[in-house]
Amino acid sequence: MNIDVSTMAPSHIYHLMTQTIVPRPVAWVLTDAGDANYNLAPFSYFTAVSSNPPLLMLSVGKKPNGDIKDTTRNVMATGRLVIHIAPAELGEQVTATSATLDHRVSEVEANQIELAELEGFELPRVAACPVAFGCTLFEIKEIGNTPQSLIFAEIEQIYLDENMIDRNSERLKIDALKLDPISRLGGSEYARLGDVFTVKRPD
Template sequence: MHIDISTLAPSQVYHLLTQTIIPRPIAWVLTDSGESNYNLAPFSYFTAISSQPPLLMFSAGNKPDGELKDTVRNVLDTGKMVIHIASVDLAEKVTQTSATLAHGISETELAQLELIDVEGMDLPRLAACPIAFHCSLYEVKEIGDAPQHLVFAEIDRVYIDPKVILPREERLQINALDINPLCRLGGSEYAILDKTFSVVRPK
């Protein structure tokens, strides 16, 4: 089956891409809406794009009414965010925080998620997540007619749960199965990472 993308509506393209580019990691992004009122939202158009500078990128559309999503609005206002990697046991709470809410309503409070203050950082992290990237805004680029906002985040500090770190002398190694990351598929589907394997790269 061959599909001519130009014949599809944007919503059809979205559903096609989210069902074929799989699995996708999820950026669970915490930002400050003002006066320590924390917004939290998941984005599965997400990846690492550079090591020098250390950059992550996620893509956010607008709200149904055309307004900026709170995450984008907040990072433009404050320049700070914390991007978490959620584990499978947090699937319900990740999904709960995807709801469109009025600006200023805290998803962390609605989902009853514990926050931990981090010395030297402007924002706390989620206690339940094994990985957290404390980031500063590098750039926001608007693309398309919808539009989408590409948020480029420069990593300042990384939290890694010691329980997922393997004992190695040469360099840091993390056990992906111990992280048990929540993997995004299409529609309302998620996947579980239950096996890893290695293939030696050519020299």
């Protein structure tokens, strides 16, 4: 089957893309709406884009009524965000925080999510997540006809759960199976890691 995307509605293109570009990592993003009123939301249009400077990128759409989402609003106001890599066991909580709530309603409080200090950073982290990146806003680009907000976040601090660090490696190595990251598929489907294999890169 060959598909000419110019004949498709954007919503149909979205569903096709999200079912074929898989698995996708999930950024579980904490921001501050003001006075420690924390917003928490997942995004699977997410990736690493640079190591120098260390940049992560997430693509954030609009609310159903066309307003910018709270994550974008908060990052524009404060310049700070914490991006988590959530384990598969938190899939229910991650999905629950995708609900559209009023701007001043905290997903952290609504879902009784425990926070912990992120050492060296002014925002907290989700206590149950094995990876948290304390980031500052690097740049926001608006693209597309809707448009989407591409948020580029520069990493300042990284929290790593000690239990997933391989101490026998010459350099810092993370055990991917112990990290057990939740992976996004299409529709309401998620996945977790199965077999991990090694292929040596050519010299």
